[in-house]
Amino acid sequence: MLVASVTVVALVGCGFYDPTEATFYIKLTNDTSQPVVVSGCATGDGACNGHHFEPERLNSGSSLPTVQGSVGALDVELISSTTGKRLGCLPLYFNHEPSGVTVHVSEMVRCRKTYPVR
Numbered sequence: 001m002l003v004a005s006v007t008v009v010a011l012v013g014c015g016f017y018d019p020t021e022a023t024f025y026i027k028l029t030n031d032t033s034q035p036v037v038v039s040g041c042a043t044g045d046g047a048c049n050g051h052h053f054e055p056e057r058l059n060s061g062s063s064l065p066t067v068q069g070s071v072g073a074l075d076v077e078l079i080s081s082t083t084g085k086r087l088g089c090l091p092l093y094f095n096h097e098p099s100g101v102t103v104h105v106s107e108m109v110r111c112r113k114t115y116p117v118r
Helices: 002-013
Strands: 023-029 036-041 052-058 063-070 075-080 086-092 102-104
Touching: 036 063, 036 086, 052 063, 063 075
Parallel strands: 023 102
Antiparallel strands: 023 063, 036 052, 036 075, 075 086
């Protein structure tokens, strides 16, 4: 019985960090002169070579108020033209939970595997 109690205490004391517990929302604004399509990439797929999720057209001057990010996890949005041409990526990579953050389409960069933390 004593061994079981010590094991339970030891397991409870171990920390487990789940990046999905530290999620927040980012406002994404199209500050370019052309409409674009914004698609989510799989977590960790910085180059956006895999499956794209929830493509959404974003007209010039419009915003998406609920793009989800996670502290410590690389979340990337693929920016494409309305004809499907890849224009670039918007890395949403934060080491803290920002408050009221807005990211602009014009901040897109060449898609690649890794990005600096914001």
